[in-house]
Amino acid sequence: MNALPINEVLPELVNTLRKETNAVLVAAPGAGKTTRVPLALRDEAWLHNRRIVMLVPRRLAARQAAAYMAALLGEEVGQTVGYRVKRESRVGPGTRIEVITEGILTRMLQDDPELSDVGLVIFDEFHERNLHADLGLALSLQAQGLFREDLRILVMSATLDAEPVSALLGNAPVISSKGRMFPVETHFLTSPMEGRLEEAVVQMIFHALRQEEGDMLVFLPGAREIHRVQELLEQSGVGSNIRIAPLCGNLPQEEQDKAIQPGKTGERKIVLATTIAETSLTVEGVRIVIDSGLKRVPRFSPRTGMTRLETAKVSKASADQRRGRAGRLAPGVCFRLWTEQEDRMLIPQQAPEIMEADLAVLALELALWGVGAAEELDWLNPPPKPAMAQAQELLLQLGAFDERKQITPHGRVLAGMGVHPRLGHMIQKANELGEGELACELAVLLEERDIVRGRQASADADMRTRVEMLRQVANKQSGAGELPIDAGACKRLWKEAAHFKRIWINNKPGDTSARTEATGRLLAFAYPDRIAQRRADGRYLLRNGRGAAFSVQQPLAASPYIVAAELDDQGADSRILLAASVEESELLNDCAMQITERMNVWWERTAGAVRSRKQKRLGSILLADIAAEASPDEVLTALLDGIKEEGLEILPWNRQARQYRERLLFMHRLEEGWPNVEDEALLVSLEEWLAPHVYGFKRKEDLQSLSVTTLLESMLSWEQRRQLDEYAPTHVIVPSGSKIPVDYSDPAAPVLSVRLQELFGWQDSPRIGRGRVALTLHLLSPAHRPVQVTRDLASFWAHAYFEVKKDLKGRYPKHYWPDDPLAAIPTNRTRPRI
Known part of the structure; x- marks a missing residue:
C-alpha cells in the first residue's frame, strides 16, 4: 500500500477502539481515511468476526471506495469488500467490509435493531450532515445503549467541529490527521461576475486550458447548467484532444465511471460535475478546478408542505473541499468565479439537511423504530418541530399514521x-x-x-x-x-x-x-x-x-x-x-x-333569517354546497349568533319592557343577587334567558311574538318579583292623589317628574329602595315645563320656593300659589277644590 497521511494515526485509532466503543476521526481531504481505516480495523478481535459497515454520502463514491479497497487486497468487489447502494448490491458470504449509502443503514437497523452481525459502524464524510446520516447515528446510538454495548461507532470527517460530535458520542476521543495536500494556487475574479453563468464558465475553461496543464474539474449547480456548458463547449470547437465528461447523480453508472477514470494518453478531460465530486471521490488526473460557487439545495417549507430546489452559494467549507480536488495528487490551481470580497461573505458551514428538509421519511422511520417523539433520541441537531408536525400530518393523510400518530400496517409497508x-x-x-x-x-x-x-x-x-x-x-x-x-x-x-x-x-x-x-x-x-x-x-x-x-x-x-x-x-x-x-x-x-361533511348554519342579516347549507370539503376545497335542513339545535345557535350580531333591538321592546328592564338595572345597583340586564351581559347570557323561549324560531318575524317583559321576569326568583314592586315601584302617588310614573332610565338617579302644585303639603322628597334612595324630583310648571330639580324637597320649600313662586305667579296668575306650601292644599287643577 502507498504511504498516506492517515497511516500515521492508524495505530492510535486502532488502540482507541480497542478500549473505547466510540471515536471521532478528523482527517484532511486526501489523507486516505475512507479506504485505509476499514482495512486497518477488519481483523480486530473485538469485531468477533462481525462486519464493518461504512456509510458514504453517494452511490458513486461507495462503489469507488469498495473497488479501491478490493484492489488493494487483490480481490474482486463482493469478496472481502463489497457495497450496497440503492437498487444495487455486490456483497457475498465472505464480505467483511460493506460500503453502503446512508438509507441502507436505516433499513438494517429497522430489520435488526441489535445489528447482530455488525461490529463497527463508520460514518464517513459526516460533515455533509445528510438527513439519513443524522438519523442513522441517532438510531445507532440508541441501539448501542439498549442492545449492544460492544457495538463500535466511528465518525469520520474532513471539515468538522469535532467537539459537539464527541459530546454526542459520550465524550468520545478525537483523533486528528493533518492529511496530505499539494499546494493549490487560488485565483479570484477582480470584479463580480456578470452575464449568464454558463458563458462565464466556458470563458474560464478556455482560459485555464491555455494557461494550465492537466485535467479539469468544473463545479456547476446542477444538470441543467452542465448540459448548457457542454453544448457551448462543443459549439465553440473545444478541440479533438479534449473529452467532456458530465458527472451528476442522475447519469447512468457507466457514464459516471467514465468521468472519474483517467484519460487516454494525449487526451485532456473536462469533468462537468455537481456536488457529487465534492468529497469522498477521487477524479483521476485533475490538476485544475473551476468553481462556480453555486450548488442546488432542497428547501422545505413547513408553511406550505412543499420542497423546492434552490440555487445557493456554497459555504466556505464546501469551497475549500472543491479547491482541494486540484491538489489530491499533485500541485494544482483553482479558479473561483467570485471576488475575494465575496469570499469573505461566505457562510462557514452549510446548514444540516435535517434543519431544512422534508421530514416525512424521518417521521415514518422514527414511528417504525417505536419512538413516540424525536426528543427521545440523541441528535446533533434535533429535527425542527414545525417540519415534523407537517410530516406527521402528511403521513396521516397517506394512511401511514393513525390519529394517535402511531404507525399503521400500511405505514410499515411504506417504510420498507x-x-x-x-x-x-x-x-x-x-x-x-x-x-x-x-x-x-x-x-x-x-x-x-x-x-x-x-x-x-x-x-x-x-x-x-x-x-x-x-x-x-x-x-x-x-x-x-x-x-x-x-x-x-x-x-x-x-x-x-x-x-x-x-x-x-x-x-x-x-x-x-x-x-x-x-x-x-x-x-x-x-x-x-x-x-x-x-x-x-x-x-x-x-x-x-x-x-x-x-x-x-x-x-x-x-x-x-x-x-x-x-x-x-x-x-x-x-x-x-x-x-x-x-x-x-x-x-x-x-x-x-378525508372529506368532511359540515352543516353550515348561519344568520343572514339581509334576509333576517337563519340559513343552512350542507358542505363537503377536502381541506380548503369546497366540493359541494347544497341547501339542507339543519337540526333545531344548530338553528338555535345560529339564531342566537344573529341576535348577538344585530343587537338586542331586534327583540320586540315596548314601553313596559323597557321600564321593567330599567327597574331591574336599578335593583342590580342597589343590592347583590339581582341579574345584570345591561346589553353586554344579556348578549353574553342569551343561552340562559332567551334560548328556551326561541327554540324552533328561524326568522326575525318569529321573534315578534315574544314578550320581553315576561322574558326578563323569568330571570327573577319569586321573592325578587315581590321585592321589585316594593323596592322599585312603577308609580308613586303624590299628595294631590295623582299616580305619577317613576323614570328609571338613569338607574343611579330615578326621576319623578311632577307639577309643583301637586306636592303642596309633602314635607320631604319621596324615597324608594326601602328608603335608601331619594327620588330626583323634576318640578314642573302648570304647563309641564321644568322649573326646578331637587332631591331635597324640604330645602326647596324653605329656600327656593319663594323665588320660583314669584316667577310662576307672574306667568300663571290664575293658579294657586300659597305662601305656605306645607300647609297648602295640593291640587292637580288650577285651584284646589274647597
Whole structure:
C-alpha cells in the first residue's frame, strides 16, 4: 500500500477502539481515511468476526471506495469488500467490509435493531450532515445503549467541529490527521461576475486550458447548467484532444465511471460535475478546478408542505473541499468565479439537511423504530418541530399514521419500500386499481428532475405528457412532440421503472402503450395535500389553502380539478410546474375518509333569517354546497349568533319592557343577587334567558311574538318579583292623589317628574329602595315645563320656593300659589277644590 497521511494515526485509532466503543476521526481531504481505516480495523478481535459497515454520502463514491479497497487486497468487489447502494448490491458470504449509502443503514437497523452481525459502524464524510446520516447515528446510538454495548461507532470527517460530535458520542476521543495536500494556487475574479453563468464558465475553461496543464474539474449547480456548458463547449470547437465528461447523480453508472477514470494518453478531460465530486471521490488526473460557487439545495417549507430546489452559494467549507480536488495528487490551481470580497461573505458551514428538509421519511422511520417523539433520541441537531408536525400530518393523510400518530400496517409497508412515502402509497393504491405499471413510471419521473429541458417545460406541465414521452423514447417510437427531452434520462428511468414493476407489481408488465387516464388519480394518492380546485379567475386553490397558477395558458389549465406534483412555492400563488387533471368523482371515492361533511348554519342579516347549507370539503376545497335542513339545535345557535350580531333591538321592546328592564338595572345597583340586564351581559347570557323561549324560531318575524317583559321576569326568583314592586315601584302617588310614573332610565338617579302644585303639603322628597334612595324630583310648571330639580324637597320649600313662586305667579296668575306650601292644599287643577 502507498504511504498516506492517515497511516500515521492508524495505530492510535486502532488502540482507541480497542478500549473505547466510540471515536471521532478528523482527517484532511486526501489523507486516505475512507479506504485505509476499514482495512486497518477488519481483523480486530473485538469485531468477533462481525462486519464493518461504512456509510458514504453517494452511490458513486461507495462503489469507488469498495473497488479501491478490493484492489488493494487483490480481490474482486463482493469478496472481502463489497457495497450496497440503492437498487444495487455486490456483497457475498465472505464480505467483511460493506460500503453502503446512508438509507441502507436505516433499513438494517429497522430489520435488526441489535445489528447482530455488525461490529463497527463508520460514518464517513459526516460533515455533509445528510438527513439519513443524522438519523442513522441517532438510531445507532440508541441501539448501542439498549442492545449492544460492544457495538463500535466511528465518525469520520474532513471539515468538522469535532467537539459537539464527541459530546454526542459520550465524550468520545478525537483523533486528528493533518492529511496530505499539494499546494493549490487560488485565483479570484477582480470584479463580480456578470452575464449568464454558463458563458462565464466556458470563458474560464478556455482560459485555464491555455494557461494550465492537466485535467479539469468544473463545479456547476446542477444538470441543467452542465448540459448548457457542454453544448457551448462543443459549439465553440473545444478541440479533438479534449473529452467532456458530465458527472451528476442522475447519469447512468457507466457514464459516471467514465468521468472519474483517467484519460487516454494525449487526451485532456473536462469533468462537468455537481456536488457529487465534492468529497469522498477521487477524479483521476485533475490538476485544475473551476468553481462556480453555486450548488442546488432542497428547501422545505413547513408553511406550505412543499420542497423546492434552490440555487445557493456554497459555504466556505464546501469551497475549500472543491479547491482541494486540484491538489489530491499533485500541485494544482483553482479558479473561483467570485471576488475575494465575496469570499469573505461566505457562510462557514452549510446548514444540516435535517434543519431544512422534508421530514416525512424521518417521521415514518422514527414511528417504525417505536419512538413516540424525536426528543427521545440523541441528535446533533434535533429535527425542527414545525417540519415534523407537517410530516406527521402528511403521513396521516397517506394512511401511514393513525390519529394517535402511531404507525399503521400500511405505514410499515411504506417504510420498507425504499422510496418516499408519497410514492410508496401511490404504488400500493395503484396496485389495488390495476394501475401499478403507470404508478411505477410516475414514481421514477417524480424522483428525478423533469425530463423536459429548459423553459419549454412550463409550456406543457401535464404529467401525462411526460409518461407518454418516457414510453416513446424507451420503445424508440417517434412522436415525442416538439418539447426538448433528455433521451438518456428517459432510458435510464425506464430501466428503473422496470425494476419497480418487478418488485412491486404482482401481474406481468403489459403493453407499454397502456392508457394514462389514471395519472391524476394516482398523483392524488401521492400528493393529497396538493389537490387543487380551479377558481373562477383561472387560478387554483390547493387543499392546504394556498394558491397556485400556471405560468402560461395550456389545456390543463381548464381542468376543474388538478393534482400539482411540483410547485415552485414562490409568492402568493405558487407556479405549477407539473400536474395532472383528476375527476371530482375520483376524489369523492378515493378521499372519502378525508372529506368532511359540515352543516353550515348561519344568520343572514339581509334576509333576517337563519340559513343552512350542507358542505363537503377536502381541506380548503369546497366540493359541494347544497341547501339542507339543519337540526333545531344548530338553528338555535345560529339564531342566537344573529341576535348577538344585530343587537338586542331586534327583540320586540315596548314601553313596559323597557321600564321593567330599567327597574331591574336599578335593583342590580342597589343590592347583590339581582341579574345584570345591561346589553353586554344579556348578549353574553342569551343561552340562559332567551334560548328556551326561541327554540324552533328561524326568522326575525318569529321573534315578534315574544314578550320581553315576561322574558326578563323569568330571570327573577319569586321573592325578587315581590321585592321589585316594593323596592322599585312603577308609580308613586303624590299628595294631590295623582299616580305619577317613576323614570328609571338613569338607574343611579330615578326621576319623578311632577307639577309643583301637586306636592303642596309633602314635607320631604319621596324615597324608594326601602328608603335608601331619594327620588330626583323634576318640578314642573302648570304647563309641564321644568322649573326646578331637587332631591331635597324640604330645602326647596324653605329656600327656593319663594323665588320660583314669584316667577310662576307672574306667568300663571290664575293658579294657586300659597305662601305656605306645607300647609297648602295640593291640587292637580288650577285651584284646589274647597
